Amino acid sequence: MIWLIVLLMAVWVYLLRVLRKAKLDFFRFLVGSVGAFIFLVVLVRPIATVPLTKAVAATAGVFGQLTGMYETYYQYAMLFIRQETSSISLYVDYECSGIIEIMAFSAMLWFFPLYNLVEKIAVNIVGLLWIFASNILRLFVVCALVYAFGNDMYFFAHTIFGRIVFYGLSILLYFYVFTRSQIVRQKVGRFRYDSDTESNRQ
Amino acid sequence: MKTKIFSIGKTLTALFSAFILLSGMNVSAISTYSSGVVQIDGYFDEWESIPQTDFYYNPDMRHKVALFRDDEYLYLYVHMTENGGYTNFNGANYRVKADGYEVSFIITHNNYGQNPGVTNAVVRYQNGYDPVPGSTGRLFIASKGAPDVCEMAIPLKAFAYDGIWKPTGIDTSSISSFTFQCPNLGNQTAAATGTDTLPAAGVGLCAAAAIGGVTVFRKKQRGTK
Numbered sequence: 001m002i003w004l005i006v007l008l009m010a011v012w013v014y015l016l017r018v019l020r021k022a023k024l025d026f027f028r029f030l031v032g033s034v035g036a037f038i039f040l041v042v043l044v045r046p047i048a049t050v051p052l053t054k055a056v057a058a059t060a061g062v063f064g065q066l067t068g069m070y071e072t073y074y075q076y077a078m079l080f081i082r083q084e085t086s087s088i089s090l091y092v093d094y095e096c097s098g099i100i101e102i103m104a105f106s107a108m109l110w111f112f113p114l115y116n117l118v119e120k121i122a123v124n125i126v127g128l129l130w131i132f133a134s135n136i137l138r139l140f141v142v143c144a145l146v147y148a149f150g151n152d153m154y155f156f157a158h159t160i161f162g163r164i165v166f167y168g169l170s171i172l173l174y175f176y177v178f179t180r181s182q183i184v185r186q187k188v189g190r191f192r193y194d195s196d197t198e199s200n201r202q
Numbered sequence: 203m204k205t206k207i208f209s210i211g212k213t214l215t216a217l218f219s220a221f222i223l224l225s226g227m228n229v230s231a232i233s234t235y236s237s238g239v240v241q242i243d244g245y246f247d248e249w250e251s252i253p254q255t256d257f258y259y260n261p262d263m264r265h266k267v268a269l270f271r272d273d274e275y276l277y278l279y280v281h282m283t284e285n286g287g288y289t290n291f292n293g294a295n296y297r298v299k300a301d302g303y304e305v306s307f308i309i310t311h312n313n314y315g316q317n318p319g320v321t322n323a324v325v326r327y328q329n330g331y332d333p334v335p336g337s338t339g340r341l342f343i344a345s346k347g348a349p350d351v352c353e354m355a356i357p358l359k360a361f362a363y364d365g366i367w368k369p370t371g372i373d374t375s376s377i378s379s380f381t382f383q384c385p386n387l388g389n390q391t392a393a394a395t396g397t398d399t400l401p402a403a404g405v406g407l408c409a410a411a412a413i414g415g416v417t418v419f420r421k422k423q424r425g426t427k
Contacts, residue, residue: 071253073252073253075236075251076235076236076252076270077235077236078253080253082253082255085389085390085391086255086390086391086392086393087253087255087390087391087392087393088392088393088394088395089253089269089270089393089395090395090396090397091235091271091394091395091396091397092397093235093396093397093398095396095398095400095401096396096397096398100401100402100405101401101404104405139397142397151381151391151393154393154395158395158397162397163400163403166404167403167404167407167408170408171407171408173408
């Protein structure tokens with residue numbers, strides 16, 4: 001299995017070099033980000049998922065303790081909401097940890113041609129923290145709603161409201177990292193190009 | 203220094219294509235549930251570190267119930283009230299909803315003479331009375347006036363049938379929520395569930411929003427020219 005991964009990685013790197021030399025930025029981004037995501041899923045996910053779920057549970061638990069709304073059992077990646085007539089254990093599982101979102105964001109960022117190396121490192125760290133914090137906020141909101149309105153609120157809190165919060169914050173991140181920066185730098189580019197032309201004429 | 207600008211259209215098409223590809227990947231096959239936490243052995247000390255819920259009709263006589271799950275089993279713990287009166291184990295009407303589909307169990311044992319000690323408990327489908335394949339249970343019968351304690355493990359595969367071999371239609375490899383009720387112990391409920399973010403949808407939504415933002419910007423830009 002490991003040989004297959006190494007072989008595929010070599011092919012991927014070779015393909016990236018070819019696309020770079022051919023100046024096919026579009027395909028380089030496509031092949032690069034998808035490939036990076038796949039390798040992250042295969043190589044990093046098995047190592048990072050469990051620590052991340054525990055970190056999410058532990059951090060979310062701090063806010064639970066501060067507000068008294070829920071307890072954390074981070075060794076089981078579990079949040080526990082206790083009420084008079086019901087209780088609910090929320091397992092921070094793989095799909096809840098935010099690792100897929102973190103890996104997808106990182107994979108695209110590293111092959112997005114707008115940033116230099118230092119910027120990519122900085123933006124990646126900020127993005128990772130942003131996704132992590134958004135997930136904590138999502139869990140807190142879900143727990144707060146369930147605590148306030150009971151287990152019957154869980155479906156709405158988790159499936160609708162929590163996801164709106166998380167997706168909203170994720171869209172904001174993507175907007176600033178990919179959309180806004182693209183627009184701003186394009187404007188700067190045109191401005192410089194026009195200025196250069198003007199100065200050449202004079 | 204002149205910055206090389208990537209074509210917006212191509213970039214966003216690439217972003218969107220990448221998202222579509224990523225969204226289609228099977229990314230659900232990894233376990234994050236803690237396994238090996240609960241041992242069905244008649245020693246109940248591990249349950250002290252697992253959250254418990256009070257089940258009762260009379261607030262002075264509260265039974266302790268705990269749910270725990272891993273990839274293969276749903277574990278259940280019942281500790282009868284410490285306050286006397288209703289201390290003998292009652293294993294009837296254990297209703298478990300798995301992803302909304304209810305399956306009822308009944309827990310039996312061979313020590314109805316109430317001789318103190320640990321004995322095997324048998325988890326059966328209440329509907330049909332057949333033992334649940336792969337399930338295990340241990341029951342501690344206490345001396346008179348002291349609470350009985352029971353722990354059991356029910357394989358997730360058990361929720362594929364309702365007890366008379368009628369398929370429930372549940373995909374037992376991906377059950378995300380369990381709710382436990384037992385009217386013989388109290389009118390409370392205990393639930394255990396996951397809280398996934400639906401990552402594929404989230405990533406797709408972000409891509410759509412990124413594309414939408416730039417499209418609006420470009421339209422406005424064209425309008426001002």
